[in-house]
Amino acid sequence: MTTFVDRVELHVAAGNGGHGCASVHREKFKPLGGPDGGNGGRGGDVILVVDQDVTTLLDYHHHPHRKATNGQPGAGDNREGKNGTDLILPVPDGTVVLDGNGEVLADMVGQGTRFVAGQGGRGGLGNAALSSARRKAPGFALLGEPGEGRDIVLELKTVADVALVGYPSAGKSSLISVLSAAKPKIADYPFTTLVPNLGVVTAGETVYTIADVPGLIPGASQGKGLGLEFLRHVERCEVLVHVLDTATLESDRDPVSDLDAIEEELGQYGGLGDRPRVVVLNKIDIPDGKDLADMIRPDLEARGYRVFEVSAVARQGLKELSYALAEIVATARAAKPVQEATRIVIRPKAVDDAGFTVTQEGEGFFRVRGEKPERWVRQTDFNNDEAVGYLADRLNRLGVEDALLKAGARAMDGVAIGPEDNAVVFDWEPTVSAGAEMLGRRGEDHRFEAPRPASQRRRDRDAARDEAQGEYDGFSPF
Template sequence: MTTFVDRVELHVAAGNGGHGCASVHREKFKPLGGPDGGNGGEGGSVILTVDAQVTTLLEYHHSPKRKATNGKPGAGGNRTGADGQDLVLSVPDGTVVLDRQGNVLADLVGHGTSFVAAQGGRGGLGNAALASARRKAPGFALLGEPGDARDIVMELKSVADVALVGYPSAGKSSLISVLSAAKPKIADYPFTTLIPNLGVVTAGETVYTIADVPGLIPGASQGRGLGLEFLRHVERCSVLVHVLDCATLEPGRDPLSDLETIEAELAEYGGLEDRPRLVALNKVDVPDGQDIADLTRASLEERGYRVFEVSAASRKGLRELSFALAQIVGEARAAKPIEESTRIVLRPAAVDDAGFTITEEDGAFRIRGVKPERWVRQTDFSNDEAVGYLADRLARLGIEEKLWKVGAQEGDTVIIGPEENAVVFDWEPTLAAGAEMLGRRGEDHRFENPRPAVDRRREKAKGRDAAESEFLAFEALSSGRQAAVEGDDEED
């Protein structure tokens, strides 16, 4: 059963933004209450955060699809929809985030370091937020934007100061077990170590970490054995230690040939040429081990290596090796530039940056830009007023004028957005002047000089009083005529 995973492919999807609400305030004795549609909530984002308690990517190996929650839509009464919950994914220290093409997106080193892998979608504006002096009663709202969705690759590169490299069963696990408190698996057969082991070593006032990398064999850089899977774990180290087996019984092997083989694999992998090297001649406590060490020491020193004769069993030479590593690690740390506090970098747009581009592709004109593409995603094309609002926004941005300049004619195909998610329409130049032709979009003429409700009630009461007076006068007149008729009858 897999217990350690240091490379996974993960599909992350942020939450969509909630749609805005198109609503009109309705309340007794308050006619023409105006728009009161609330904004949609923001979609949740997917965030990768370094957690010191996490040491493997195993969790994402079993569950490679992760999605944050969507924002809630707005409601009447100026009620804003609830925001979606961010999805925080804990990753080990030293995780590198790449896209499918291998481009590095983030290098997460240090507890608490985070990276937004997928940004949540914006919530759409309700018609209350869209109301203005020109557009007093919008009959539409903006749609929420979809959240980002992408495939990423996460690779774990151990954050260690020292890396032990060598053939399988060269004694690397034994050394790390006596140099530190680490307890790796130790056995007398090749490829005992299946995962990198980390240990913490204290030498005087210097504390550093040491990694035991699974054994390398010829062809490791091309994928043979386990070496290629774990060579990435030595990329961050400050010093490499060649652990050479002085007691091997395999024919054709000796410390010098082992060293040349491992160096060839490291060179083939690349990126480690500038790391200082030390050599640990291991297992000098066994029969013939010391003799082989004596024979090869001079040759190694002639090649420029610092050589240490060590034994994990008798602990010979471990103190000298530990302090030599501490010195190199200390020098490497001192040579690193001091990390400055977070700086805010301002990148103003160029003076001639219009915010969009127009290119001609196979007889059509494609418009690309953050604003026009976002506005298209927010538009409800089933609502004519919303489409008109989009046309006004595009015209104000200068797209109409730019299309004329690049030679677009009435009826030409215009595409807004990338190929996989684009809006296509036939260009009508008069559409861009819609604000001038159609007047103020979304205006409700009932809002022009509305009479107060008190005046209307007074007129209604005045009319009622007049009707009652007319009726009483008619009734009095009728009574008078009847009395006159009765009097005539009596006289007759």
């Protein structure tokens, strides 16, 4: 049964925004008290948060689809819809978030680090919020926006100070079990360790973490064996410790060739050339192992390695190794620059950025792309003529009509707003502003106008009566 997962594909969907409400206030002696439709609630976000108590991505392996709750629609009497609840997803320290193309979206290191993987949709405005001096009684409201949905990949890179690397059965698990309180599975056959093990070591005043990285064999960086799956776990370490088996039973292997093979794989993986190396000659409790260690130690030291002879079983040489690693880790920590507070990078738009683009795609067909036009289209109820007219006004004020004219669009050309897989297509009429004027002042209702004086009402009534009488008699009074 799988107990450790360090890479998963996660399908996240934020909550949809609630629709706005179109309502008119009514009460006794005041049947038309004005628009009072409330706004819709915001959809919940999907947020990844680093949690030190989480060490694996196993839960997301079994349940890869996660969705936040939707916002509630608005209601009359200026009642706003309830916001959707954010979905908090805890992830281990050292989790890297990538998009479907492999681009890094976030590198999450440190307790409490947050990343919004899916943005909740905005709630639609009710007709009370849409009313103005010119639009006193809107008969429509805006729809809530759909929440952001996308596929992301989570990769766990173990956050450890020291990484133990070496061939299977070299004694890495045994070594980490005696240096720390970790209890990995230990046996004498290859590939005993199928998951990275993490332990905490205390050496004097220094406390550091040590990880056992399994599965490194020749060809690991190209996907052979388990190495490629676990090489990422050595990226964040400060020290690489080569654990060499001086008592191997395989006739075609020796500690020096094992070291060269692992270094070759680390070099092909890349990014680890600046990490200090330490060599541990393990299993010196076996006579042949001790003899071989004494034989190859001068050669390794001549290469510049610090060499330690240990026996995890007999617990020999462990104290010297532990304090030496603590010294290297302390030096590396001191050399690191002080971590600065998180900075927000602001990228202002260019002064000539209109907020949208118009491109021609074939004869008589144009496409409009931009955050605002696409958002406005999503918020429009196309079953309501007044809402469609409001959309036309907004697009006209943004300059979409002028841009279409400059691009060569003519009457009845096809215009699409949005991407190819989700666009609104219509036949363009180049007199959008004139059409808007012909529709009148949208949202105005004479029932909400101030009452006219009695004398003016009498004059209007007499004029209407005379006009009707003239038409009845077959002539016009004018």
